[in-house]
Amino acid sequence: MSQRIPNCFDMAQKAGRKILIPFITAGDPDPAWTVAVMHALVDAGADLIELGVPFSDPMADGPVIQLASERAIEKKVTLAVVLDMVRAFRKADTTTPVILMGYMNPVERYGRARFPADAAAAGVDGLLLVDCPSEERDELGPAMDEAGLDGICLVAPTTTRERVKDIAAVARGFIYYVSFKGITGAGQLDLPELKEPIEQIRAFSDLPVAVGFGIKNAETAVKVAAHADAVVIGSALVEVLSVAKSAEDACLLATAFVAPVRESLDNMG
Numbered sequence: 001m002s003q004r005i006p007n008c009f010d011m012a013q014k015a016g017r018k019i020l021i022p023f024i025t026a027g028d029p030d031p032a033w034t035v036a037v038m039h040a041l042v043d044a045g046a047d048l049i050e051l052g053v054p055f056s057d058p059m060a061d062g063p064v065i066q067l068a069s070e071r072a073i074e075k076k077v078t079l080a081v082v083l084d085m086v087r088a089f090r091k092a093d094t095t096t097p098v099i100l101m102g103y104m105n106p107v108e109r110y111g112r113a114r115f116p117a118d119a120a121a122a123g124v125d126g127l128l129l130v131d132c133p134s135e136e137r138d139e140l141g142p143a144m145d146e147a148g149l150d151g152i153c154l155v156a157p158t159t160t161r162e163r164v165k166d167i168a169a170v171a172r173g174f175i176y177y178v179s180f181k182g183i184t185g186a187g188q189l190d191l192p193e194l195k196e197p198i199e200q201i202r203a204f205s206d207l208p209v210a211v212g213f214g215i216k217n218a219e220t221a222v223k224v225a226a227h228a229d230a231v232v233i234g235s236a237l238v239e240v241l242s243v244a245k246s247a248e249d250a251c252l253l254a255t256a257f258v259a260p261v262r263e264s265l266d267n268m269g
Helices: 004-015 031-043 063-074 079-090 104-110 115-122 140-147 161-170 191-204 218-225 235-241 247-266
Strands: 019-025 049-052 098-102 126-129 153-155 175-178 209-212 230-233
Touching (some): 004 019, 031 247, 063 235, 079 098, 079 104, 104 115, 161 191, 218 230, 218 247
Parallel strands (some): 019 049, 175 209, 209 230
């Protein structure tokens, strides 16, 4: 069983460091560049990577990530290809946690029972399935537990207190708080309203809390990190990468985006 996620958060806590989690869509803008971009993100200060699995109907995602998924699908990026990418990444990086974010359909097509073991063998540490709440995992849940894959759970502003308690009981790795109602890349964060729901999560769980949706730059990342253990940046980074012309260009763009966020988080005081 991989300990990369708990080790990552433990080391960060001891160092007084906030976790930075960039999201990219696997295979976008070019499948041949994804692994290099992942390494560039780590070199620029990412602590954990959230790798999006392309899907034709990503209902929780806004136009930026929808288009990224479409481009990757056009380039034949399947779930099996994504696992190959993680496997290649692990050849040079055996410590940075990688979680896959996606939807049930690709997992169903791959095979619920066999996917977790294959994912863990490839070097995946956690799985966040937007349209699969914990009580609907069926055989996927035990297979994830057996493979040592952390099931990352989402909590939303509309989640009831009782539901938060139920989620906390089964969540593994960390809990992902969706900062506002809506799709990725949309809306504006209501920062004062973050404190109460995060405190509610902490009342039921000792797991770290990551916040995503609506974090677009270093300024908002710092404000969110005042309440959370980790910040997730997705759409803004995916949009930046979408114009890359080469692997080198993509890596430079990724570094230029992530490095200032890392620096600002480290200088929070």
